[in-house]
Amino acid sequence: MKTSFWARRIDTPIFSRVSLGSVVLTLAAVAAIFLVPMAIDNAYSMRIAQQIAFYTIAAIGLNVVVGYQGQVSLGHGGLFAVGAYASALLATQGGVPVWIAFVLAAGVAGGVGALLALPTLRAKGPYLAMVTIAFSIIVFVVAQSWTDVTRGPEGIKNIPGPEWFGTQIRQLRTFRPFGDSGPTISGAVAYFWIVALAALLVQLLTNNLLTGRWGRTINAVRQSEIAAETIGVSVYRWKVGAFTLSAVLAGLSGAFFAHQDGYIVSDTFTFNKSVELLVFVILGGAFTFNKSVELLVFVILGGARTLFGPLVGSTVLVILPEFLKTLSEYPFVPAWAKPILEHYLLFYGALLILALITMPEGIAGALKRLPGVARLLPSVPLPATRAVTALAPSELRNGATRPILVADDIKMYFGGLKAVDGVTLDVHPGKIQGLIGPNGSGKSTLVNVLTGVYRPTGGQVRLGDAILDNLSPHSIAALGVTRTFQNIQLFKDLTVLENVLVGYHLRMRYGFVDQMLRTRRYVREESAYRQRAMDLLSFLDIAHLATAEAQSLPYGLQRLVEIARALALGPSVLILDEPAAGINASEIGQVSEVIRRVRDAGVTILVIEHHMDLVMGVSDHVAALDRGQKIAEGTPAEIQANDRVIEAYLGDPNMFSLSVAEAAEVAVAEATEEAEAVTHAVLER
Amino acid sequence: MDVGELVASFFRVLPQALVSGLALGSVYALIAQGYYVTFTTTETLNFAQGEFLMVGALTSFSLLVLAGLPYLVAVVAVILLMVLMGIAVERVAIRPLRQLLSVGWILSTVGVSVILRQFAEIYWGREQKRVPSIFGDTPLYIANTGIFPQELFIILASLLTMAALLFFLKRSTFGKALQAVAFNPAAAGLMGINVRQMVVVAYVISSILAGIAGVLIAPVIFAHAEMGALLGLKAFAAAIIGGIENPVGILVVGIGLGIAEFIVASYNASFRDAVTFLLLILILAWRPQGLFQRVTAEKV
Structure with a gap:
């Protein structure tokens, strides 16, 4: 396949060997993050945009666990809540500057995630799913009943926003970020800038991680744990590591959530939050694994070999409830349909099942399959093929002292x-x-x-x-x-x-x-x-x-x-x-x-x-x-x-001369006999 | 509180906890037998089992309270509904996804649970529904311990249902075929057993158990859209602690959990739910495959 112009690789001051397309796209994304909100500065759209941004962060993290590493976590809503409470409490009770509270909250959630992962990640499949459900319920119960700290359903109020040169960034405040002569923007736009830039950074760093050795290894662990072990991968350590990373991102996302409105209540963090997060990932394309999922725009420009499913999923699903709400206000919608449209989770559930059955690679994966798209994806050039008749000495360990x-x-x-x-x-x-x-x-x-x-x-x-x-x-x-x-x-x-x-x-x-x-x-x-x-x-x-x-x-x-x-x-x-x-x-x-x-x-x-x-x-x-x-x-x-x-x-000495086909026949006959014997034994019990 | 006082208070709450816990626990066991039936045959289970229970409970509310139908008619109707729902969940959420991804069925049945909860909120509303017991609400007193007739009925009915289930599984040809599928699907298929049909049957049985549990427990704990999640999860805790392939273990642990929960609740009501799940996490940390599950060496 010919490398397209946009897939050519260049070195930048920060990242080496990145494709031209991804550099252009990153710059375009930064420009869009700054400019678009200034054009459409209204509190409602900005709130939605902020949500898309911070849910994307959590979804990227969850995608590492569910998509790449193949473990179902229904506990990420709990980790999201841990991040939200940690940041809110640090900022209100601890007097920690909000910027630092963000980082600490991510760390706290990572720590809690590791504590959860260490004892439980040896469990698999349904067992792990249940443990993580249990975790999110425990977090909810704690948030609800430990009222001395969390204030329970009453909520923590007046959580400060981050400061910009001494001015708090709040939804309703306006200020001039670039000095007195610069444009006036609302606090909502400023907060969006912060969250969106963080999301962009998380996306870029995670993409890099998932396309290198780290991504390859967790992919390998998902596909065959035993094979990964026999080539030296400590499966358990890698699982805990991946889970901890995703917990950090869930926590960061929760922290951004807590400071969005400056108010959190325990009722937000029911078990449904975990399900919501999961749906974001699935629909967006958690299952597009190593073949990489690219968001349509990135794909068209031939950008980085990355995974944008979480972004697609968060965008579609954050907008969906708002869309349904708007829809229910139209006169042509019959009265009986209105309560249905209010229950957006109903649609999440249906979309989850539908996506699993009809497009297991998600929206981003489906987009990737559009004709002509594959050609635009960057691919790492294949190394030269050389005639090799003997293994290089560097390929062998222990040199001359080969042990018995x-x-x-x-x-x-x-x-x-x-x-x-x-x-x-x-x-x-x-x-x-x-x-x-x-x-x-x-x-x-x-x-x-x-x-x-x-x-x-x-x-x-x-x-x-x-x-x-x-x-x-x-x-x-x-x-x-x-x-x-x-x-x-x-x-x-x-x-x-x-x-x-x-x-x-x-x-x-x-x-x-x-x-x-x-x-x-x-x-x-x-x-x-x-x-x-x-x-x-x-x-x-x-x-x-x-x-x-x-x-x-x-x-x-x-x-x-x-x-x-x-x-x-x-x-x-x-x-x-x-x-x-x-x-x-x-x-x-x-x-x-x-x-x-x-x-x-x-x-x-x-x-x-x-x-x-x-x-x-x-x-x-x-x-x-x-x-x-x-x-x-x-x-x-x-x-x-x-x-x-x-x-x-x-x-029978003739066994030596049995052909493969004959030997296979013998083997099949033996297996069938064995199976029949077993079934009889069960039926007669 | 000194030790003497603690022991004294423990014995004060114990009789009541035993009675109420026995009723609740036998419901856990009933739900968990559903996990047992599908897990042994297919190595999958319905994460919406609790929501099936909820639908059963709310349907019994509609039929008994709103439509004023006789109890037996309502029970039969719920069972029929569960048969249909069991077939549907297997068709929609299990069959298309078993081959695809090892975790696909977990996600899809979680999706089913979300849909059912939302549907229930739309159809029945958010408020809690009181389903009167056909045995009345006057507690009987046995040695100063109050017990509702419905609680007695729950214990009796769930034990009978479980006995019938086990008898069916162990004695009937059908049950044996189901076990053969559990033991070795390929071999069972070679023997002419319709494996697909057996999987459907397992899901139907599992759903019926959830529905019956819902009808039984509705008069004791109010029926509402959110009632299923916790019950389904605690039943799962019972299943893995008791051994998901061990129906008797499930029964014992289910009842044990019910009693333990009431003892804890009489000291601190809000800690009641957390205790089972903490236990669940601790036990899975210690034994990732459950307490009594055979540790099967992966054949490589």
């Missing part, structure tokens, strides 16, 4: 079931170790123990001198042991290149601030790692797929992408869990070739496999499991000739 991975007398019991019962296995550096065994022999369980997914009932896992068996998967990944999965666990919505980039998570050094501000360090490192990721893909002969969406690829290629992502970690040991499962015969050749090539690059490999051609072809050494115990070990030839292996695992 030892499973020492591993036991893994599930209740009475001894899935693995005292297996000892040495995986020697620089070799390919094969592991075979019939269904249920404990192979996958052993892999899960080695990679920290399960904590073993007994025994020890060591990598050199390091003991692994009490570590979490991400810590084990940090030490250099990673894996692929039997049921492929790619980050489906990300491109192939982005999948590999997530694999570099632990190696990238630029931080939170670097990304938000698009520093040169961020730009340098990001482009360097994009090139490295590209080279890694070239090494596996899949560079031509770099921009493909991972889920669009055939199974065999997905396996290779998974291997590329694992290699990005720079593993000393790579564990391949059934790399040939579900792929065709020609792809098996390709996978075998890749496994050898990775070994030759100096990575130790443990390959768990059913497919005999593959495992016997590539392995330097093979171990066989049966019923949780190791029954044989040796060279491929020795194993093939071993009586116990033939008897226990193969039953």
Whole structure:
């Protein structure tokens, strides 16, 4: 795709490598924020404009959690209330200047958000949704009943506005912001300027964050927590971090709300507030994830690769109730319809369901799909494709001292079931170790123990001198042991290149601030790692797929992408869990070739496999499991000739010559039999 | 207040809390059985369950008070309405979204709850409706503890309903098919069980339970548009504390929560609602999958 004029990238004094379109748009937005209200200066429109601005801030934050990170929070109304009360109390009781109260309130809400997230974010789906509902109800009860502090339904009155050179900015006051000779504006306009500029800043910084490593990582966590862990992402920490960030923004939004009218009452913060915020995000396009959602205007000018769903949603939904109110005053509206129009939440609810069903990517996402729009979106240029036949030394960790991975007398019991019962296995550096065994022999369980997914009932896992068996998967990944999965666990919505980039998570050094501000360090490192990721893909002969969406690829290629992502970690040991499962015969050749090539690059490999051609072809050494115990070990030839292996695992020596299709048939037949047995058991109970 | 006084006051409030708590708690349990039925079959549940209860309660107001219909007719009408609403919620909010997003159904059923609340405000108004009990409002006194006949009726009727539900699930072929779907939808499908239909049935059962709970509780706590949210949520707390796959656990915990709430309320009325939710957050912090839920290792 040809890069359009507006998508060209330039360096600005603040942000590096931003597209020309986004610079122009940002300047246009600033100009519009300042000029448009001066033209239409009336208190009613300004109030609505202020609301759009501060709800956008909250919605952007909620979008991080719901849209990117995939957790439902119905507690953000509570965090919004915490921000509102914190700011109001600091300004009225604490005598804190309002500007500082804004910042402190955001911090307080962030703190409360973190306190809520720390114990509860291990819960998922409906559990988390319920916890967050409970939180917003508790906040409401506290606001309602702790009257000594919150004044309850009576409300906190006379909350001061922020000061502009000693003059308070209030809705009804007029003043001259640019000196005595400048224009006269109302306090409503001035307050809008403050809130809108804050919203713009939040939008820009969050956009930067979501398009860099931070955004990639929370995207990855949403799509596969376990895969994210095995390439070194501490899923829990990232979830808490994302939730805290969104709490900060909810709090800031609430603070702006509190100082808007200078009056807050507890009745404002019912549970409905949380639902409202959620609808803003959904309708605006929370589910437009990584493919980026661009607001129509930004899209047309080819602006930044950003997410403007929250802005669209807040705008539409703040205006909607006002529109309905106006509508109900027209004579053609029948009397029975008037009470319906007053209940704008009814429309929110209906829009929520409608949007979820008909346009899961929201308005902004739908706009993006308009013909011709995609061409205008900026895209980061693809790194050059180079012929790569060997892995660069920088891709491998631990250099020459490659440690041995030892499973020492591993036991893994599930209740009475001894899935693995005292297996000892040495995986020697620089070799390919094969592991075979019939269904249920404990192979996958052993892999899960080695990679920290399960904590073993007994025994020890060591990598050199390091003991692994009490570590979490991400810590084990940090030490250099990673894996692929039997049921492929790619980050489906990300491109192939982005999948590999997530694999570099632990190696990238630029931080939170670097990304938000698009520093040169961020730009340098990001482009360097994009090139490295590209080279890694070239090494596996899949560079031509770099921009493909991972889920669009055939199974065999997905396996290779998974291997590329694992290699990005720079593993000393790579564990391949059934790399040939579900792929065709020609792809098996390709996978075998890749496994050898990775070994030759100096990575130790443990390959768990059913497919005999593959495992016997590539392995330097093979171990066989049966019923949780190791029954044989040796060279491929020795194993093939071993009586116990033939008897226990193969039953029929002809199994060696079964084609993939035949093996698949056997597997399907087994699965069906198993399923039928289970169903019968239930029905007869 | 010294310890002796505290203990004395505790025993003063206990009998009344036991009686009223038992009634309220059995309603929680009844609602929560609805979560159990849909969650085990589909791993989804209706976040509008409380609002279904509210619609049931307000409908019973319309039929009993406004239309003056006999009690049994009203109950049957509410159940029929719930059947329709159960089918509708599955069709609109669950089926289209189960595959799409893991959280889509949560959002859509929350949307349903918002719509129902607003609809109720429009149709029935904001004010609280008094639904008279068919057993009258004269409390019976047993050893100085007052109990309304309606409370006794609630306890009896919800226990019977739950017994019938469990009997249906464990004994009938239909119930077994439902359990088979819960255990393994793919295998159940292979066995010729119509999985889709079972999901609808689960939602219908869940809705009927909410409707019955609404009819039962309306004479005790006034019916109004906002009544459902808290009841639905507390029932969910009962479900996860008791174990969402364990109907007996749900019953025990539901009743326990009802009693605990009345004990707390007799000391500080405004803290009454907060206590359940604090408990909910603490328990989920400790056991993210609920107290009695098996910790299922994700197969990878």
